[in-house]
Amino acid sequence: MKPLLEIAAVSVRRDALVLLDTLTMEVAPGSLHALVGQNGAGKSTLFAALLGFIDFDGSIRFHFRGNGRIGYVPQRFTVDRTLPLTVAEFLALQRRRWPVCLGLGAGAVKKSEELLAGVGLQGFSHRPLNALSGGELQRVLLANALDPLPELLLLDEPATGLDQASVARFEKILMEVDTTILMISHDLEQARRLADKITTLERSAAR
Amino acid sequence: MTAFYAWVATLAAHGRLPQPFQYAFFVRGLISVLLLAPLLGGMSHLVVARRLAFFSSALGQAALTGLTIGIVLGEPLNSAYAGIFGFCLVSALAMVYVKRRAALPPDTLIGVFLALTLGLGICLLVAVTKRFNIHQVEAVMFGSLLTVTDLDLLVLLIAGVLVGLALLWSYNALLLDSLDPALARASGVRTALVEYVFVVLLTAAIVVSLKIIGALLVEAMVVVPAASARNLARGTRSYLVISIVAALIAGVGGLFISSRFLVPTGGAVVLAMSALFFITLALATVRRALA
Numbered sequence: 001m002k003p004l005l006e007i008a009a010v011s012v013r014r015d016a017l018v019l020l021d022t023l024t025m026e027v028a029p030g031s032l033h034a035l036v037g038q039n040g041a042g043k044s045t046l047f048a049a050l051l052g053f054i055d056f057d058g059s060i061r062f063h064f065r066g067n068g069r070i071g072y073v074p075q076r077f078t079v080d081r082t083l084p085l086t087v088a089e090f091l092a093l094q095r096r097r098w099p100v101c102l103g104l105g106a107g108a109v110k111k112s113e114e115l116l117a118g119v120g121l122q123g124f125s126h127r128p129l130n131a132l133s134g135g136e137l138q139r140v141l142l143a144n145a146l147d148p149l150p151e152l153l154l155l156d157e158p159a160t161g162l163d164q165a166s167v168a169r170f171e172k173i174l175m176e177v178d179t180t181i182l183m184i185s186h187d188l189e190q191a192r193r194l195a196d197k198i199t200t201l202e203r204s205a206a207r
Numbered sequence: 208m209t210a211f212y213a214w215v216a217t218l219a220a221h222g223r224l225p226q227p228f229q230y231a232f233f234v235r236g237l238i239s240v241l242l243l244a245p246l247l248g249g250m251s252h253l254v255v256a257r258r259l260a261f262f263s264s265a266l267g268q269a270a271l272t273g274l275t276i277g278i279v280l281g282e283p284l285n286s287a288y289a290g291i292f293g294f295c296l297v298s299a300l301a302m303v304y305v306k307r308r309a310a311l312p313p314d315t316l317i318g319v320f321l322a323l324t325l326g327l328g329i330c331l332l333v334a335v336t337k338r339f340n341i342h343q344v345e346a347v348m349f350g351s352l353l354t355v356t357d358l359d360l361l362v363l364l365i366a367g368v369l370v371g372l373a374l375l376w377s378y379n380a381l382l383l384d385s386l387d388p389a390l391a392r393a394s395g396v397r398t399a400l401v402e403y404v405f406v407v408l409l410t411a412a413i414v415v416s417l418k419i420i421g422a423l424l425v426e427a428m429v430v431v432p433a434a435s436a437r438n439l440a441r442g443t444r445s446y447l448v449i450s451i452v453a454a455l456i457a458g459v460g461g462l463f464i465s466s467r468f469l470v471p472t473g474g475a476v477v478l479a480m481s482a483l484f485f486i487t488l489a490l491a492t493v494r495r496a497l498a
Contacts, residue, residue: 014310051392072393079386083256084440090386092379094394099378101252101447128441145393154393 002063004029004152004180005050010058012045019045022058025199027152029065032174032181034191037201043184044075046201047154050182064151071145075156075184077137079130087132087140088112088125094144115143119173135166142173155183159190208357227466236352236465236472238360239419240458243428246367247420248454250374250412251433252446256385257405261314262302264426265321266413269298271422272328274347275335284344285354288362292414298324299406307399350421350473352465359418366415370408381405382443421473428454431480438487439494453483 003026012020020042027033035043049056051072062068079085089100092108104112112125119139124132132140138158145153155174159167171194174181185191191198212231219228227233254263270291277290302320306313335344346354374381380401384391388398413425420428436449461476468475 048389051389053389053392070393072390074387074389077387077390080256082437083386084437084442084446085382085386086442089443093383093386094379096379099375100382101378101443102375103444141390144390 006061008059012056031196034195034198035184041201041203069150071150071153073141073145073155081130085129119143135162153181232352235355242363244454244458245451247428248432248451251429252450254429255433260430263429265317267422267425269295269324272324275331278335295410299410349471363415424473424477427477435484435487438491
Protein backbone atom coordinates (compact mmCIF):
# COMPACT_ATOMS: atom_id res chain seq x y z
CA MET A 1 0.00 0.00 0.00
CA LYS A 2 1.28 3.45 -0.87
CA PRO A 3 2.40 5.38 2.20
CA LEU A 4 0.49 8.53 3.19
CA LEU A 5 3.75 10.35 3.79
CA GLU A 6 7.13 9.76 2.19
CA ILE A 7 10.17 11.52 3.59
CA ALA A 8 13.34 10.96 1.55
CA ALA A 9 16.79 12.14 2.65
CA VAL A 10 15.42 15.26 4.33
CA SER A 11 18.00 17.53 5.95
CA VAL A 12 17.55 20.89 7.56
CA ARG A 13 20.48 23.22 8.12
CA ARG A 14 20.74 26.59 9.78
CA ASP A 15 24.05 28.18 8.92
CA ALA A 16 26.63 25.56 9.96
CA LEU A 17 24.19 23.69 12.21
CA VAL A 18 22.55 20.48 10.99
CA LEU A 19 19.14 20.41 12.65
CA LEU A 20 17.94 17.28 10.85
CA ASP A 21 20.28 14.89 9.11
CA THR A 22 19.16 12.98 5.98
CA LEU A 23 16.01 11.46 7.41
CA THR A 24 14.20 8.85 5.33
CA MET A 25 10.96 7.33 6.54
CA GLU A 26 7.40 6.49 5.52
CA VAL A 27 4.11 6.78 7.36
CA ALA A 28 1.46 4.20 6.46
CA PRO A 29 -2.13 5.37 6.06
CA GLY A 30 -4.29 4.80 9.13
CA SER A 31 -1.29 4.13 11.38
CA LEU A 32 -0.10 5.82 14.54
CA HIS A 33 3.58 6.45 13.95
CA ALA A 34 5.73 7.67 16.82
CA LEU A 35 8.92 9.68 16.52
CA VAL A 36 11.25 9.35 19.47
CA GLY A 37 14.76 10.58 20.09
CA GLN A 38 16.81 12.76 22.35
CA ASN A 39 16.52 16.55 22.51
CA GLY A 40 18.03 18.19 19.44
CA ALA A 41 17.47 15.15 17.22
CA GLY A 42 15.28 17.25 14.92
CA LYS A 43 11.80 15.95 15.72
CA SER A 44 10.13 19.36 15.97
CA THR A 45 12.27 20.56 13.04
CA LEU A 46 10.73 17.77 10.95
CA PHE A 47 7.26 19.01 11.88
CA ALA A 48 8.24 22.55 10.88
CA ALA A 49 9.35 21.18 7.52
CA LEU A 50 6.12 19.19 7.13
CA LEU A 51 4.10 22.33 7.86
CA GLY A 52 6.13 24.30 5.32
CA PHE A 53 7.72 26.59 7.89
CA ILE A 54 11.35 25.99 7.01
CA ASP A 55 13.41 25.16 3.95
CA PHE A 56 14.88 21.69 3.67
CA ASP A 57 16.90 19.49 1.33
CA GLY A 58 15.46 16.18 0.13
CA SER A 59 11.82 15.49 -0.55
CA ILE A 60 8.58 15.29 1.39
CA ARG A 61 5.62 13.81 -0.45
CA PHE A 62 2.08 13.48 0.80
CA HIS A 63 -0.18 10.94 -0.90
CA PHE A 64 -3.51 12.25 0.27
CA ARG A 65 -6.70 10.65 -0.97
CA GLY A 66 -9.28 12.90 0.65
CA ASN A 67 -9.37 16.47 1.99
CA GLY A 68 -5.57 16.73 2.23
CA ARG A 69 -5.88 18.42 5.58
CA ILE A 70 -3.12 18.31 8.19
CA GLY A 71 -4.21 18.70 11.81
CA TYR A 72 -1.62 19.95 14.28
CA VAL A 73 -1.35 19.99 18.06
CA PRO A 74 1.68 22.05 19.12
CA GLN A 75 4.06 21.08 21.89
CA ARG A 76 3.72 24.37 23.66
CA PHE A 77 0.77 26.66 23.31
CA THR A 78 1.54 29.44 25.71
CA VAL A 79 -1.63 31.44 25.96
CA ASP A 80 -1.07 35.06 26.87
CA ARG A 81 -2.63 35.14 30.35
CA THR A 82 -4.22 38.52 29.75
CA LEU A 83 -5.68 37.83 26.30
CA PRO A 84 -9.45 37.73 26.72
CA LEU A 85 -10.31 34.86 24.37
CA THR A 86 -12.94 32.25 25.10
CA VAL A 87 -12.69 28.61 24.04
CA ALA A 88 -15.56 29.07 21.55
CA GLU A 89 -13.85 32.11 20.04
CA PHE A 90 -10.60 30.20 19.71
CA LEU A 91 -12.33 27.31 17.95
CA ALA A 92 -14.18 29.75 15.67
CA LEU A 93 -10.93 31.40 14.53
CA GLN A 94 -10.24 28.56 12.11
CA ARG A 95 -13.79 27.82 11.13
CA ARG A 96 -15.51 31.13 10.62
CA ARG A 97 -14.94 33.89 8.08
CA TRP A 98 -16.93 36.30 10.27
CA PRO A 99 -14.47 38.10 12.58
CA VAL A 100 -14.82 36.71 16.11
CA CYS A 101 -14.37 40.22 17.58
CA LEU A 102 -17.84 41.08 16.22
CA GLY A 103 -19.41 38.30 18.27
CA LEU A 104 -20.21 34.63 17.77
CA GLY A 105 -23.54 33.49 16.44
CA ALA A 106 -25.52 30.60 17.89
CA GLY A 107 -24.15 28.34 15.12
CA ALA A 108 -20.55 28.97 16.14
CA VAL A 109 -21.27 28.24 19.81
CA LYS A 110 -23.18 25.07 18.87
CA LYS A 111 -20.27 23.91 16.72
CA SER A 112 -17.87 24.65 19.57
CA GLU A 113 -19.96 22.54 21.94
CA GLU A 114 -20.01 19.68 19.42
CA LEU A 115 -16.23 19.75 19.09
CA LEU A 116 -15.71 19.98 22.84
CA ALA A 117 -18.10 17.10 23.49
CA GLY A 118 -15.81 14.93 21.37
CA VAL A 119 -12.97 15.46 23.86
CA GLY A 120 -15.08 15.38 27.01
CA LEU A 121 -15.22 19.12 27.62
CA GLN A 122 -18.94 19.84 27.32
CA GLY A 123 -19.93 23.27 28.62
CA PHE A 124 -16.46 24.78 28.19
CA SER A 125 -17.37 27.09 25.28
CA HIS A 126 -17.53 30.28 27.32
CA ARG A 127 -14.53 29.58 29.53
CA PRO A 128 -11.52 31.88 29.02
CA LEU A 129 -8.80 29.98 27.18
CA ASN A 130 -6.20 31.24 29.64
CA ALA A 131 -8.08 29.72 32.59
CA LEU A 132 -7.84 26.13 31.33
CA SER A 133 -5.53 23.57 32.91
CA GLY A 134 -2.75 22.06 30.79
CA GLY A 135 -4.75 18.90 30.16
CA GLU A 136 -7.92 20.80 29.23
CA LEU A 137 -5.97 23.05 26.87
CA GLN A 138 -4.41 20.03 25.12
CA ARG A 139 -7.87 18.54 24.62
CA VAL A 140 -9.17 21.82 23.21
CA LEU A 141 -6.21 21.84 20.80
CA LEU A 142 -6.97 18.24 19.86
CA ALA A 143 -10.64 19.07 19.27
CA ASN A 144 -9.48 21.94 17.09
CA ALA A 145 -7.11 19.71 15.11
CA LEU A 146 -9.72 17.01 14.56
CA ASP A 147 -12.29 19.15 12.77
CA PRO A 148 -12.63 18.57 9.91
CA LEU A 149 -11.02 15.16 10.37
CA PRO A 150 -7.51 15.57 8.93
CA GLU A 151 -5.82 12.99 6.75
CA LEU A 152 -2.69 13.45 8.82
CA LEU A 153 -2.60 14.48 12.47
CA LEU A 154 0.69 15.85 13.79
CA LEU A 155 1.10 15.72 17.56
CA ASP A 156 4.18 17.39 19.01
CA GLU A 157 4.69 15.86 22.45
CA PRO A 158 1.02 16.22 23.36
CA ALA A 159 1.39 14.75 26.85
CA THR A 160 4.26 16.93 28.06
CA GLY A 161 3.54 18.42 31.46
CA LEU A 162 0.21 16.64 31.94
CA ASP A 163 -0.71 14.62 35.01
CA GLN A 164 -1.39 10.90 34.67
CA ALA A 165 -5.16 11.20 34.53
CA SER A 166 -4.94 13.81 31.76
CA VAL A 167 -2.48 11.67 29.80
CA ALA A 168 -4.78 8.64 30.08
CA ARG A 169 -7.78 10.70 28.93
CA PHE A 170 -5.81 12.16 26.04
CA GLU A 171 -4.57 8.73 24.93
CA LYS A 172 -8.09 7.27 25.10
CA ILE A 173 -9.36 9.98 22.73
CA LEU A 174 -6.37 9.41 20.47
CA MET A 175 -7.06 5.69 20.15
CA GLU A 176 -10.59 6.45 18.96
CA VAL A 177 -9.45 8.82 16.20
CA ASP A 178 -9.75 7.27 12.77
CA THR A 179 -6.90 8.89 10.85
CA THR A 180 -3.14 8.73 10.29
CA ILE A 181 -1.17 10.09 13.22
CA LEU A 182 2.47 11.13 13.42
CA MET A 183 3.35 11.80 17.04
CA ILE A 184 6.53 13.09 18.65
CA SER A 185 7.05 11.62 22.08
CA HIS A 186 9.72 11.78 24.71
CA ASP A 187 8.05 8.94 26.51
CA LEU A 188 9.22 5.66 25.00
CA GLU A 189 6.68 3.72 27.08
CA GLN A 190 3.87 5.83 25.70
CA ALA A 191 5.18 5.34 22.17
CA ARG A 192 5.29 1.56 22.65
CA ARG A 193 1.79 1.59 24.13
CA LEU A 194 0.16 3.58 21.35
CA ALA A 195 2.18 3.36 18.16
CA ASP A 196 1.99 0.92 15.29
CA LYS A 197 5.51 1.92 14.33
CA ILE A 198 8.30 3.83 16.07
CA THR A 199 11.09 5.74 14.35
CA THR A 200 14.05 6.86 16.43
CA LEU A 201 15.82 10.03 15.38
CA GLU A 202 19.49 10.37 16.22
CA ARG A 203 21.13 13.65 16.98
CA SER A 204 23.35 14.64 14.06
CA ALA A 205 27.09 14.28 14.61
CA ALA A 206 27.54 17.39 12.50
CA ARG A 207 25.91 19.70 15.05
CA MET B 208 -16.87 72.35 4.92
CA THR B 209 -16.61 76.11 5.50
CA ALA B 210 -20.40 76.40 5.82
CA PHE B 211 -20.40 73.51 8.32
CA TYR B 212 -17.70 75.16 10.45
CA ALA B 213 -19.62 78.45 10.31
CA TRP B 214 -22.84 76.70 11.45
CA VAL B 215 -21.04 75.00 14.35
CA ALA B 216 -19.40 78.32 15.31
CA THR B 217 -22.88 79.94 15.38
CA LEU B 218 -24.14 77.24 17.74
CA ALA B 219 -21.12 77.80 19.98
CA ALA B 220 -21.63 81.56 19.89
CA HIS B 221 -25.24 81.03 21.06
CA GLY B 222 -24.05 78.83 23.92
CA ARG B 223 -25.46 75.59 22.49
CA LEU B 224 -22.00 74.08 22.20
CA PRO B 225 -18.86 74.61 24.33
CA GLN B 226 -16.81 77.67 23.45
CA PRO B 227 -13.93 75.88 21.63
CA PHE B 228 -16.39 74.91 18.87
CA GLN B 229 -16.18 78.50 17.64
CA TYR B 230 -12.90 77.60 16.02
CA ALA B 231 -12.77 75.54 12.83
CA PHE B 232 -9.43 74.00 13.84
CA PHE B 233 -11.05 72.58 16.99
CA VAL B 234 -13.94 71.08 15.03
CA ARG B 235 -11.47 69.56 12.57
CA GLY B 236 -9.52 68.18 15.52
CA LEU B 237 -12.66 66.66 17.02
CA ILE B 238 -13.64 65.04 13.71
CA SER B 239 -10.14 63.63 13.34
CA VAL B 240 -10.25 62.22 16.88
CA LEU B 241 -13.66 60.64 16.17
CA LEU B 242 -12.17 59.01 13.09
CA LEU B 243 -8.89 58.07 14.75
CA ALA B 244 -10.29 56.45 17.90
CA PRO B 245 -12.02 53.49 16.20
CA LEU B 246 -9.06 53.06 13.88
CA LEU B 247 -6.25 53.10 16.47
CA GLY B 248 -8.33 51.68 19.33
CA GLY B 249 -9.54 48.84 17.12
CA MET B 250 -6.08 48.18 15.81
CA SER B 251 -4.47 48.34 19.25
CA HIS B 252 -5.74 44.99 20.47
CA LEU B 253 -4.10 43.27 17.52
CA VAL B 254 -0.89 45.28 18.02
CA VAL B 255 -0.72 44.07 21.62
CA ALA B 256 -1.69 40.49 20.70
CA ARG B 257 1.05 40.43 18.07
CA ARG B 258 3.57 42.03 20.49
CA LEU B 259 4.22 44.96 18.17
CA ALA B 260 4.36 47.78 20.73
CA PHE B 261 8.07 48.44 20.23
CA PHE B 262 7.65 48.00 16.49
CA SER B 263 4.98 50.75 16.54
CA SER B 264 7.32 53.02 18.45
CA ALA B 265 10.01 52.48 15.81
CA LEU B 266 7.48 53.28 13.09
CA GLY B 267 6.53 56.53 14.81
CA GLN B 268 10.20 57.55 14.91
CA ALA B 269 10.62 56.51 11.28
CA ALA B 270 7.80 58.91 10.45
CA LEU B 271 9.96 61.82 11.59
CA THR B 272 12.70 60.70 9.23
CA GLY B 273 10.12 60.21 6.47
CA LEU B 274 8.94 63.77 7.03
CA THR B 275 12.42 65.18 6.62
CA ILE B 276 12.98 63.05 3.49
CA GLY B 277 9.69 64.32 2.06
CA ILE B 278 10.68 67.92 2.73
CA VAL B 279 14.14 67.42 1.25
CA LEU B 280 12.46 65.99 -1.86
CA GLY B 281 10.22 69.04 -2.15
CA GLU B 282 7.00 68.02 -0.42
CA PRO B 283 5.17 70.70 1.60
CA LEU B 284 5.86 70.55 5.36
CA ASN B 285 2.15 70.32 6.13
CA SER B 286 1.41 67.28 3.97
CA ALA B 287 4.55 65.27 3.33
CA TYR B 288 2.49 62.08 3.07
CA ALA B 289 4.59 60.46 0.33
CA GLY B 290 7.82 60.89 2.28
CA ILE B 291 6.34 59.74 5.59
CA PHE B 292 4.31 56.82 4.23
CA GLY B 293 7.06 55.77 1.82
CA PHE B 294 9.82 55.72 4.42
CA CYS B 295 7.65 54.14 7.13
CA LEU B 296 6.52 51.44 4.71
CA VAL B 297 10.08 50.65 3.62
CA SER B 298 11.20 50.56 7.27
CA ALA B 299 8.28 48.35 8.32
CA LEU B 300 8.72 45.86 5.51
CA ALA B 301 12.49 45.77 6.04
CA MET B 302 12.01 45.11 9.77
CA VAL B 303 9.64 42.21 9.09
CA TYR B 304 11.83 40.82 6.30
CA VAL B 305 14.96 40.82 8.47
CA LYS B 306 13.06 39.55 11.50
CA ARG B 307 11.77 36.55 9.56
CA ARG B 308 15.27 35.62 8.46
CA ALA B 309 17.55 36.56 11.34
CA ALA B 310 18.08 34.51 14.47
CA LEU B 311 18.24 37.61 16.69
CA PRO B 312 15.31 38.41 19.01
CA PRO B 313 12.75 40.75 17.37
CA ASP B 314 13.22 43.56 19.92
CA THR B 315 16.96 43.62 19.24
CA LEU B 316 16.39 43.96 15.50
CA ILE B 317 13.75 46.64 15.98
CA GLY B 318 16.22 48.49 18.23
CA VAL B 319 18.77 48.41 15.40
CA PHE B 320 16.25 49.80 12.92
CA LEU B 321 15.10 52.42 15.39
CA ALA B 322 18.68 53.61 15.87
CA LEU B 323 19.25 53.65 12.11
CA THR B 324 16.12 55.62 11.24
CA LEU B 325 16.57 58.02 14.14
CA GLY B 326 20.20 58.69 13.23
CA LEU B 327 19.23 59.34 9.63
CA GLY B 328 16.32 61.52 10.74
CA ILE B 329 18.46 63.68 13.01
CA CYS B 330 21.06 64.24 10.28
CA LEU B 331 18.36 65.18 7.77
CA LEU B 332 16.58 67.34 10.33
CA VAL B 333 19.62 69.59 10.50
CA ALA B 334 19.36 70.09 6.75
CA VAL B 335 15.62 70.72 6.95
CA THR B 336 15.80 73.27 9.73
CA LYS B 337 17.89 75.47 7.47
CA ARG B 338 14.73 75.89 5.40
CA PHE B 339 12.03 75.68 8.11
CA ASN B 340 11.46 76.80 11.65
CA ILE B 341 12.10 73.89 14.03
CA HIS B 342 8.73 74.62 15.70
CA GLN B 343 6.97 73.64 12.47
CA VAL B 344 8.60 70.22 12.71
CA GLU B 345 7.61 69.99 16.37
CA ALA B 346 3.98 69.83 15.25
CA VAL B 347 4.71 66.51 13.58
CA MET B 348 6.69 65.24 16.56
CA PHE B 349 4.07 66.05 19.18
CA GLY B 350 0.86 66.58 17.20
CA SER B 351 -1.01 69.83 16.69
CA LEU B 352 -4.63 70.76 16.01
CA LEU B 353 -3.61 73.81 14.06
CA THR B 354 -2.03 71.89 11.22
CA VAL B 355 -5.00 69.59 10.50
CA THR B 356 -6.67 70.41 7.18
CA ASP B 357 -9.82 69.22 5.44
CA LEU B 358 -7.61 67.17 3.13
CA ASP B 359 -6.15 65.42 6.19
CA LEU B 360 -9.68 64.55 7.34
CA LEU B 361 -10.49 63.10 3.93
CA VAL B 362 -7.27 61.05 3.93
CA LEU B 363 -8.05 59.88 7.46
CA LEU B 364 -11.61 58.88 6.51
CA ILE B 365 -10.54 56.92 3.42
CA ALA B 366 -7.58 55.26 5.18
CA GLY B 367 -9.72 54.45 8.21
CA VAL B 368 -12.43 52.74 6.15
CA LEU B 369 -9.94 50.78 4.02
CA VAL B 370 -7.77 49.70 6.97
CA GLY B 371 -10.83 48.81 9.04
CA LEU B 372 -12.32 46.64 6.27
CA ALA B 373 -8.98 44.94 5.63
CA LEU B 374 -8.59 44.21 9.34
CA LEU B 375 -12.06 42.73 9.64
CA TRP B 376 -11.47 40.63 6.53
CA SER B 377 -8.26 39.15 7.93
CA TYR B 378 -9.07 39.34 11.65
CA ASN B 379 -9.39 35.62 12.45
CA ALA B 380 -6.21 34.74 10.58
CA LEU B 381 -4.35 37.61 12.28
CA LEU B 382 -5.40 36.58 15.76
CA LEU B 383 -4.70 32.89 15.15
CA ASP B 384 -1.26 33.76 13.77
CA SER B 385 -0.63 35.90 16.87
CA LEU B 386 -1.47 32.93 19.10
CA ASP B 387 0.63 30.33 17.30
CA PRO B 388 2.05 30.74 13.79
CA ALA B 389 2.52 26.97 13.34
CA LEU B 390 -1.10 26.32 14.24
CA ALA B 391 -2.17 29.08 11.86
CA ARG B 392 -0.02 27.58 9.13
CA ALA B 393 -1.54 24.14 9.66
CA SER B 394 -4.97 25.77 9.29
CA GLY B 395 -4.05 27.12 5.89
CA VAL B 396 -3.20 30.69 6.95
CA ARG B 397 -0.44 32.22 4.84
CA THR B 398 1.44 33.47 7.86
CA ALA B 399 4.08 35.52 6.02
CA LEU B 400 1.42 37.31 3.97
CA VAL B 401 -0.64 37.99 7.10
CA GLU B 402 2.37 39.51 8.86
CA TYR B 403 3.28 41.76 5.93
CA VAL B 404 -0.33 42.85 5.39
CA PHE B 405 -0.71 43.76 9.05
CA VAL B 406 2.41 45.95 9.15
CA VAL B 407 1.27 47.73 5.98
CA LEU B 408 -2.11 48.44 7.62
CA LEU B 409 -0.40 49.54 10.83
CA THR B 410 1.88 51.84 8.88
CA ALA B 411 -1.09 53.43 7.11
CA ALA B 412 -2.93 53.93 10.44
CA ILE B 413 0.11 55.47 12.10
CA VAL B 414 0.88 57.81 9.19
CA VAL B 415 -2.63 59.26 9.04
CA SER B 416 -2.60 59.75 12.82
CA LEU B 417 0.59 61.75 13.01
CA LYS B 418 -0.85 65.21 12.61
CA ILE B 419 -3.05 64.91 15.64
CA ILE B 420 -1.09 62.54 17.89
CA GLY B 421 2.49 63.19 16.81
CA ALA B 422 5.29 60.87 15.76
CA LEU B 423 6.72 60.39 19.23
CA LEU B 424 3.41 59.59 20.90
CA VAL B 425 1.52 57.57 18.31
CA GLU B 426 2.82 54.31 19.78
CA ALA B 427 0.82 55.02 22.93
CA MET B 428 -2.42 55.14 20.96
CA VAL B 429 -1.84 51.73 19.43
CA VAL B 430 -0.90 50.13 22.74
CA VAL B 431 -2.59 51.78 25.72
CA PRO B 432 -6.25 51.38 24.58
CA ALA B 433 -5.76 47.61 24.35
CA ALA B 434 -3.83 47.55 27.63
CA SER B 435 -6.77 49.32 29.30
CA ALA B 436 -9.26 46.98 27.67
CA ARG B 437 -7.37 43.89 28.82
CA ASN B 438 -7.96 44.97 32.40
CA LEU B 439 -11.71 44.63 31.93
CA ALA B 440 -12.55 42.53 28.87
CA ARG B 441 -13.79 38.94 29.07
CA GLY B 442 -13.95 38.09 25.37
CA THR B 443 -12.70 39.46 22.06
CA ARG B 444 -15.84 41.50 21.43
CA SER B 445 -15.65 43.36 24.74
CA TYR B 446 -11.89 43.66 24.19
CA LEU B 447 -12.51 45.46 20.89
CA VAL B 448 -15.35 47.61 22.21
CA ILE B 449 -13.49 48.72 25.35
CA SER B 450 -10.35 49.49 23.31
CA ILE B 451 -12.34 51.75 20.99
CA VAL B 452 -14.31 53.41 23.79
CA ALA B 453 -11.10 54.07 25.73
CA ALA B 454 -9.50 55.63 22.65
CA LEU B 455 -12.61 57.77 22.09
CA ILE B 456 -12.78 59.02 25.68
CA ALA B 457 -9.05 59.77 25.74
CA GLY B 458 -9.16 61.39 22.31
CA VAL B 459 -12.07 63.73 23.03
CA GLY B 460 -10.92 64.39 26.60
CA GLY B 461 -7.36 65.09 25.46
CA LEU B 462 -8.64 67.45 22.79
CA PHE B 463 -10.53 69.57 25.33
CA ILE B 464 -7.55 69.52 27.71
CA SER B 465 -5.28 70.57 24.85
CA SER B 466 -7.48 73.54 23.87
CA ARG B 467 -8.11 74.55 27.48
CA PHE B 468 -4.51 74.46 28.70
CA LEU B 469 -2.79 75.11 25.36
CA VAL B 470 -0.65 71.97 25.50
CA PRO B 471 0.21 69.75 22.53
CA THR B 472 -2.77 67.60 21.50
CA GLY B 473 -0.80 64.38 21.30
CA GLY B 474 0.55 64.80 24.82
CA ALA B 475 -2.88 65.60 26.25
CA VAL B 476 -4.52 62.63 24.50
CA VAL B 477 -1.82 60.24 25.67
CA LEU B 478 -2.03 61.56 29.24
CA ALA B 479 -5.79 61.02 29.22
CA MET B 480 -5.24 57.54 27.77
CA SER B 481 -2.71 56.68 30.47
CA ALA B 482 -5.11 57.93 33.17
CA LEU B 483 -7.78 55.62 31.74
CA PHE B 484 -5.36 52.71 31.90
CA PHE B 485 -4.80 53.21 35.62
CA ILE B 486 -8.53 53.63 36.22
CA THR B 487 -9.27 50.32 34.45
CA LEU B 488 -6.42 48.69 36.37
CA ALA B 489 -7.98 49.87 39.64
CA LEU B 490 -11.41 48.61 38.51
CA ALA B 491 -9.93 45.23 37.65
CA THR B 492 -8.25 45.02 41.05
CA VAL B 493 -11.54 45.85 42.79
CA ARG B 494 -13.39 43.29 40.66
CA ARG B 495 -10.87 40.59 41.55
CA ALA B 496 -11.12 41.47 45.23
CA LEU B 497 -14.93 41.19 45.12
CA ALA B 498 -14.93 37.93 43.17
